[in-house]
Every structure is written in C-alpha cells, then in structure tokens.
Amino acid sequence: MGGLIKAEFRKTLTLNSWWVLLIPLVLAGFWMSFAWGQITNDFVDFIGRGPAREIASGIGLDVEELPVGMLSLAHGVNIAQLVPMIFGVFALAGEYRSKTITTTFLTAPNRVSALGAKMLTYLVWGLLYGLVSFAVAALATVMTVDSARLPSAGQWLGALGGTLLAYVLVTLFGIGVGAVLNNVVLAVVLLTIYMLIVENVLVLIMWTSAEIDVLGALLPNGTANGIVGGIAADAFGFDSLNIPGTVDVFDKLGLQLAAGAPGVISWWASALVFLGWTLAFFVGGWAANQRRDIT
Incomplete structure (x- = not known):
C-alpha cells in the first residue's frame, strides 16, 4: 500500500492541476471572507433589532459580544469547497481520460488496493486544501473585522477542525462523483x-x-456548507432547532444565510449527512470500477 500511495502522490505532483486549482481556491476564499468581513461589523446593529433581537434575547445573547468574524470565515471556506471537490474528480475520471488507469490497475494487487491508495492520498490533499483555505479566509477576516468581534481561540480551533473535516469529505465526494460518471x-x-x-x-x-x-x-x-456554517451558528447560539417559532420564516432564512448554512441543524449532523452522501458516491464509484473494462 505504501508504494501505491507514493505512486499516487507522484501522479498528482507531476501534473499542474494541484497548484492551478489553488489559485481559484485562494481568490474565492479570500475575497468572499473579505467581502463578508466588510459588512459583518454591521451585523451587530442588525441583530440588535427586530426579529433578530427576539432571537438574541430569547437565547440570552449579548449582541455586543457576538463573534461576527465567524460569519466571514464560514463564507470564505464554504465557497472555496468546490475546488477540492473538483480536484477529487480527477482521481479516477482523470485517469480514464488520460488512459493511465490501465497501468494503475495492472500494477496494483487488485482494484480495491488501488482505490484505497487513492482515497488515502486524496484525503491528505483535502487536508492541505483545507489548511490553505482556512488560512486565507482567516487572514481576510482579521483584516476586516473589528478585533473585539473576532472569534475566541476555541472558536478559531473549532472552525479549523470543521474546515479540515469538510474539505476531506468534499474531496472524497468528488472522487466518488467522478468515478460514477467516469467523465471529467x-x-x-x-x-x-x-x-x-x-x-x-x-x-x-x-x-x-x-x-x-x-x-x-x-x-x-x-x-457540506453546514459543517463550518453550523460551527458559526453555534458560536451565535442558534440553529434550526432553537430559533423561536414566532420568528417569520423569511427572517429565519436570512439569519441562516448569514451564517452560510440555510437549514443547518448542527455542524455534527451536517457532517454525518454529508458523510452519507460521500459514502454513497464513493461506494457507487468503487462498485462501478470493479466491473469497468480497461484497455
């Protein structure tokens, strides 16, 4: 398995796609967080009145101490998630397109080993993309959000962990989608x-x-968005389960859109549901490639 994993890293590093895709990831993550960071300071004024005030008072929030920087961070890492998802597509579908899949399967003991090596390799790539995305989103957040409204140390760490988890899952999800469709x-x-x-x-x-x-x-x-978006919502003390029922559905939607996760229940529930989607496509792709002919 170690040799197969080394071979997978060599394949990805000899191609330009891994660093070319870093460009849109950095740009999307930074500028989305930067844009949201510019407006999140005003979110304190918004949540201090109207339906948002009802929610804040109902769950005991002090609106002056809200870590609105979590909103900026969540939107940045969420929009950039599409990049590792696309990168994952190339894992199998890209090899069929370039006709290297024959060598990959013939040099491995079996197809299960080959696909397992790809999964472990792209898991590492997902972590690396997640680290870069979090770094640029955090930088944009620190640049634009008032220091008193930045996340606490624990919230920063929670958002980092959520980002890494989300990026690993979306990368594996991309592998599964590419394997099922077999067309980049x-x-x-x-x-x-x-x-x-x-x-x-x-x-x-x-x-x-x-x-x-x-x-x-x-x-x-x-x-997928609900993992980090749910962590942002948790930092504010609300999600779909505890928003007062008297709040209008449109105001409820607006608050969850602000957190970057409309309909989110909690970050861990989002992670479990998206894990189910990932497994469904990954297993489907694995099954399809057990029967697919190579030339």
Missing part, C-alpha cells in the same frame, strides 16, 4: 452547476413558497 468534463460541469445554482435555488424556493426548511439539512451542498 461532465462531472465538473454538473457539480459546479448543482452546487452553486441548482440546490441553492431549490432550497430558496422551498423556503419561500412552501416554508419547507429541511432541504438544506439533507442535500449535499447544504450539508
């Missing part, structure tokens, strides 16, 4: 459109037209 372009296009547009539109429509707020806690994009 198709997988990247579908993932991008679904994660950035389709699911968000569906969640908003269901919230506003039918007042159904559970989709964000069940679908892939919402649960």
Whole structure:
C-alpha cells in the first residue's frame, strides 16, 4: 500500500492541476471572507433589532459580544469547497481520460488496493486544501473585522477542525462523483452547476413558497456548507432547532444565510449527512470500477 500511495502522490505532483486549482481556491476564499468581513461589523446593529433581537434575547445573547468574524470565515471556506471537490474528480475520471488507469490497475494487487491508495492520498490533499483555505479566509477576516468581534481561540480551533473535516469529505465526494460518471468534463460541469445554482435555488424556493426548511439539512451542498456554517451558528447560539417559532420564516432564512448554512441543524449532523452522501458516491464509484473494462 505504501508504494501505491507514493505512486499516487507522484501522479498528482507531476501534473499542474494541484497548484492551478489553488489559485481559484485562494481568490474565492479570500475575497468572499473579505467581502463578508466588510459588512459583518454591521451585523451587530442588525441583530440588535427586530426579529433578530427576539432571537438574541430569547437565547440570552449579548449582541455586543457576538463573534461576527465567524460569519466571514464560514463564507470564505464554504465557497472555496468546490475546488477540492473538483480536484477529487480527477482521481479516477482523470485517469480514464488520460488512459493511465490501465497501468494503475495492472500494477496494483487488485482494484480495491488501488482505490484505497487513492482515497488515502486524496484525503491528505483535502487536508492541505483545507489548511490553505482556512488560512486565507482567516487572514481576510482579521483584516476586516473589528478585533473585539473576532472569534475566541476555541472558536478559531473549532472552525479549523470543521474546515479540515469538510474539505476531506468534499474531496472524497468528488472522487466518488467522478468515478460514477467516469467523465471529467461532465462531472465538473454538473457539480459546479448543482452546487452553486441548482440546490441553492431549490432550497430558496422551498423556503419561500412552501416554508419547507429541511432541504438544506439533507442535500449535499447544504450539508457540506453546514459543517463550518453550523460551527458559526453555534458560536451565535442558534440553529434550526432553537430559533423561536414566532420568528417569520423569511427572517429565519436570512439569519441562516448569514451564517452560510440555510437549514443547518448542527455542524455534527451536517457532517454525518454529508458523510452519507460521500459514502454513497464513493461506494457507487468503487462498485462501478470493479466491473469497468480497461484497455
């Protein structure tokens, strides 16, 4: 297994994709956090009045001590999650496209070993992308948010742990999607459109037209975002379970959008649900590649 893992690292390091994808990750993570950091100081004024004030007083929050920097941080790392997801697509689908999958499978004892080596290798890549994303988002947050409203040491560490967990899972999710579809372009296009547009539109429509707020806690994009977004919501003391029922559904949606996780129940529940999605696609991809012919 050690030799297979070394071979996987050599494959990724000899290609340009690993560092090329770092560019959009850094840009997206930094500028999203920077933009949110510019406005999060005003969030204290918002939550001190209207429905938000009802929520704050109902759960005993002191609005002057809210760590609004968590909002900036969560949005930065969440938007950049798409990058390691796309990187994961190349793990198997990319090898089929470049015709190197034959060598990969023939030089391994069996396909299970080959896929296991890929999983462990890309797990490390997910951690590395998560560290970079957290670093740039944290930098943008520190640059823009008032020092008194930055997260505590424990909240920083919690957000870091959540980021690393989310990035490992989205990378493995990307591997599974690529393995199932077996087409790099198709997988990247579908993932991008679904994660950035389709699911968000569906969640908003269901919230506003039918007042159904559970989709964000069940679908892939919402649960992936809900890991760090849920940690941000926890820092404020609210999530879908304890927002007072008297709060209007649109105000509730606005608060959870601010946290970057509409419909989130809690960070650990989001992690478990997204783990289920990851396992479903990963196992599906593994099963498909046990039967797929190579030439």
